[in-house]
Amino acid sequence: MKTPANYNFQLTEKKWQQRWKSAAGLGKTKERSGGREKCYVLEMFMYPSGRVHMGHIRNFMIGDVIARFKRAKGFDVLHPVGWDAFGLPAENAALANAVHPKDWTYGNIDSMRKQLELFGFSYDWEREFATCDQDYYAVQQKIFLDMYKKGLVYRKESMVNWDPVDNCVLANEQVIDGRGWRSGAPIESRQLSQWFFKITAYTDELFQDLKLLQEWPEKVRTMQERWIGYSRGLMLDFAVKDKKGRELQDLSIYSTRPETIFGASFVAISAQHPLAQKLAKTAPAIAKFVYMCSKSSVSTGDMDKMEKLGVDTETLAYSPLLDGKGLPVYIANFVLQTYGTGAIFGAPAHDMRDWDFAKKYNLPIKDVIRPTNSESVRGGDAPYLGDGVMVDSGFLDGKTTQEAKDYIIEYCEKIGVGKASKFCRLRDWGISRQRYWGCPIPMIHCERCGVVPVTEEDLPVTLPIDVTFDKPGNPLDRHSTWRKTKCPKCGAQAHREADTMDTFVDSSWYFIRFCQDKESDLSVFNKEQIGRWLPVDYYIGGIEHAILHLLYARFFTKALRDCGYVDLDEPFKALFTQGMVCHKAYRHVDGHWLSPEETEIKNGKVVCKADNTVVKVGRSEKMSKSKKNVISPDEMVRIYGADSVRMFVLSDSPVDRDIEWSDEGITGCWRFINRFWRLVVMFSEKYADVIAAAPGTTLKLDRIDSQTSESFKQALRSIAQVGELYEKFQFNRAIAAIHDAVNVMYDLLDCADVYDEEFRGLLLLTNIVMAPITPHFSEEVNQKLGNTKTVQEIDWPDFTVYKLQKETAIIAVQVNGKLRAKLSVSAGASQQDVENMIKNLDVVKKCLSNCCAKKVVFVSDKIINFVV
RNA sequence: GCCCGUGUGGUGGAAUGGUAGACACUACAGACUUAAAAUCUGUUGUUGGCAACGACGUGGGGGUUCGAGUCCCUCCACGGGCACCA
Numbered sequence: 023m024k025t026p027a028n029y030n031f032q033l034t035e036k037k038w039q040q041r042w043k044s045a046a047g048l049g050k051t052k053e054r055s056g057g058r059e060k061c062y063v064l065e066m067f068m069y070p071s072g073r074v075h076m077g078h079i080r081n082f083m084i085g086d087v088i089a090r091f092k093r094a095k096g097f098d099v100l101h102p103v104g105w106d107a108f109g110l111p112a113e114n115a116a117l118a119n120a121v122h123p124k125d126w127t128y129g130n131i132d133s134m135r136k137q138l139e140l141f142g143f144s145y146d147w148e149r150e151f152a153t154c155d156q157d158y159y160a161v162q163q164k165i166f167l168d169m170y171k172k173g174l175v176y177r178k179e180s181m182v183n184w185d186p187v188d189n190c191v192l193a194n195e196q197v198i199d200g201r202g203w204r205s206g207a208p209i210e211s212r213q214l215s216q217w218f219f220k221i222t223a224y225t226d227e228l229f230q231d232l233k234l235l236q237e238w239p240e241k242v243r244t245m246q247e248r249w250i251g252y253s254r255g256l257m258l259d260f261a262v263k264d265k266k267g268r269e270l271q272d273l274s275i276y277s278t279r280p281e282t283i284f285g286a287s288f289v290a291i292s293a294q295h296p297l298a299q300k301l302a303k304t305a306p307a308i309a310k311f312v313y314m315c316s317k318s319s320v321s322t323g324d325m326d327k328m329e330k331l332g333v334d335t336e337t338l339a340y341s342p343l344l345d346g347k348g349l350p351v352y353i354a355n356f357v358l359q360t361y362g363t364g365a366i367f368g369a370p371a372h373d374m375r376d377w378d379f380a381k382k383y384n385l386p387i388k389d390v391i392r393p394t395n396s397e398s399v400r401g402g403d404a405p406y407l408g409d410g411v412m413v414d415s416g417f418l419d420g421k422t423t424q425e426a427k428d429y430i431i432e433y434c435e436k437i438g439v440g441k442a443s444k445f446c447r448l449r450d451w452g453i454s455r456q457r458y459w460g461c462p463i464p465m466i467h468c469e470r471c472g473v474v475p476v477t478e479e480d481l482p483v484t485l486p487i488d489v490t491f492d493k494p495g496n497p498l499d500r501h502s503t504w505r506k507t508k509c510p511k512c513g514a515q516a517h518r519e520a521d522t523m524d525t526f527v528d529s530s531w532y533f534i535r536f537c538q539d540k541e542s543d544l545s546v547f548n549k550e551q552i553g554r555w556l557p558v559d560y561y562i563g564g565i566e567h568a569i570l571h572l573l574y575a576r577f578f579t580k581a582l583r584d585c586g587y588v589d590l591d592e593p594f595k596a597l598f599t600q601g602m603v604c605h606k607a608y609r610h611v612d613g614h615w616l617s618p619e620e621t622e623i624k625n626g627k628v629v630c631k632a633d634n635t636v637v638k639v640g641r642s643e644k645m646s647k648s649k650k651n652v653i654s655p656d657e658m659v660r661i662y663g664a665d666s667v668r669m670f671v672l673s674d675s676p677v678d679r680d681i682e683w684s685d686e687g688i689t690g691c692w693r694f695i696n697r698f699w700r701l702v703v704m705f706s707e708k709y710a711d712v713i714a715a716a717p718g719t720t721l722k723l724d725r726i727d728s729q730t731s732e733s734f735k736q737a738l739r740s741i742a743q744v745g746e747l748y749e750k751f752q753f754n755r756a757i758a759a760i761h762d763a764v765n766v767m768y769d770l771l772d773c774a775d776v777y778d779e780e781f782r783g784l785l786l787l788t789n790i791v792m793a794p795i796t797p798h799f800s801e802e803v804n805q806k807l808g809n810t811k812t813v814q815e816i817d818w819p820d821f822t823v824y825k826l827q828k829e830t831a832i833i834a835v836q837v838n839g840k841l842r843a844k845l846s847v848s849a850g851a852s853q854q855d856v857e858n859m860i861k862n863l864d865v866v867k868k869c870l871s872n873c874c875a876k877k878v879v880f881v882s883d884k885i886i887n888f889v890v
Numbered sequence: 891g892c893c894c895g896u897g898u899g900g901u902g903g904a905a906u907g908g909u910a911g912a913c914a915c916u917a918c919a920g921a922c923u924u925a926a927a928a929u930c931u932g933u934u935g936u937u938g939g940c941a942a943c944g945a946c947g948u949g950g951g952g953g954u955u956c957g958a959g960u961c962c963c964u965c966c967a968c969g970g971g972c973a974c975c976a
Contacts, residue, residue, distance in 0.1 A: 241895075375976080378974095565971090754904090755913080839958095
């Protein structure tokens, strides 16, 4: 038979995309009667940078397969798409190219939407929106005011993380290794008035509810747990006196290891501590040290390499617990003002940092814990950090560390020198950004009344369009008219808050907005629609959002619940984090990256075309412009078609791992699609009469019985697994199972014992389980095979109706666990039957010649193992 | 330093404690072709052997088990996250 022509993806993909569009049915959210279950599938929405990259495609593919699969399973599915559209790059583009951020953003959205449409994702485009749409940020301003009324928003003068490149404040979460998460510039400290969300009001709940998120990766839960940094300990009171015994001030110290107090040999406070500031005024040496610390705190970074330094304040700290013994007070560079009370007591024998400090300044090291399984206290030149039994600690002697801890907290509370306390690392969320392209903060500054919220009738506070970017800084600040307004309280001349909100606010509730359809009043929360869809059943995105976005969104959900907007505690039921799409990267000897076009292969070596130097072919790296290893999705669609690209990003690697983009991989998918296509063409030509005689037949395979070949059943077994594999996000295995089925069908095509209609059924079933991955192709195949329903209209097949049990099993014959032979038996054969069958096998005879087996292990249809 | 993850052929990767290497890629061979591409059919963990058939083999070492890639202990390498958090 002549080899059929290649599958024409150009025509086919266009054809089906047009049909889906005109039928307006592909991704449209259906709410059908009959109490169907809902399924909300959401991929983390994207920033409109201008280009869709392969990482997006992989992310969206996971969601698209799940959404299509769940629809076929009979769920009502919500699968929306939108744009996280405020943010700095729009302003940078405005500066660089003299284009308005609004035009830049909406222009990018248009071109990215076109790119996405090439892939045929089953989104409900009717619900699409961008966070910079006025009707979206208007609601956000209302939420802000409601949270303000609830006491969840406040304004405070505080030290902030200032990014000198972006000219902007960053949240703690956005500072990575002392550098801005976006600009990479070293962060400075500045004193500024800022708006804060009181996320710490929800510390307990955010921490406790992590336990509810069993369908989140454990890794993400642990990261959040550590970020919140919950700890329990004792707040202990000290009195600080100078050398002459004059009382200077009281000092509170927080410790999670209060049981080591009798091993304390010094107290250390941070350079920003009020006591340090006070002492610096009169003592030049202290002032100098404090100044030095303030300098170095600006550029954090290699904390671990920083030597522990301190200065003796010549004062002593007294606790009633310590029998009138004063501990020398140091100002030390390793004590953080932002954690606890900014003061510690040092127990060098049982803490690494205290140990280093004591060694440096020759302070006593007193052991108070004897390791549990040891006769004596710590030996050697290191602190003992584990648990044990208290020694040399007065009334704590003989208690275990845990007992001692509980006891001393209780004791201190009783005698009134301390109390049980808890602390967390989590700080309130500073959301003021000195930028133009964001949601305006709806507040007004009045000289007489102070800060006054905008009244609801005056919402939204719209972003003015007539702004200039000719100077650095926030254009809202210098706008000639926009800032001027009347005080809602007294009517006097006042001015608007010029800061805008952190864009992470925008992405903290977008998944709620998607729940409302186009017809609903978008200026209010429609509780019925929101209640119908939330929580998100499958949330899919990158691990890089493990803390920032996911923590903020969880907080927002709880805050909105308390404002009466929603009725749920956690927004995302299951979270799935996918790996990156990587690609080979080429590096020149001098270190700069080369694109593949700048290289060639000479004598089996990759060399740089320009200067013939040997190029280092590095390990596969995440695709990025700077590494010049980006593969453009539309280019790939042009060459191989959308379905091949769709298939490739899910094949090969499990989706939670990185995948390497390769030419072989994508051509492999393209070839497989053609291979399946040829099968369909050959069948439909050979059995044209079958198709013509029974168009629109259902998928039912009537004649699966004992006469059906094992191969045929094997193919059915393979595709029967595919749904379960989708459910488990094991798309690579699902694709392997589909390969299996197609390979078997090739073997079957020429067999005489294949019933024609049965074979068509098998083709159709394989096609249908593959359809979530290759929707255009599958519609075409389905049509070619004469099915009158479209794939979209077909329910997921029920494979349990087929009798697919194997009739024979291959049993492994083992001696002492070593494989000696394989034996085909009828399925379910008993141990006796199997033993009878094999006792004459040479291998078995040889092994059993001199003695009987001590023991025979038999696992039905699997193994028989003789132990001799 | 702490926490988490990963380690299986030339490559990506399969494998409820039960026949390791499914599926795919690469490579090689054969068929088709004037030829090439494409396609189809084989072979492809290492190693000994003409063969039948053996030996070895899931980062290293040890253990539990009739049986370990899988469970336990320990070490190593790589990747990621957090990091002076009292």
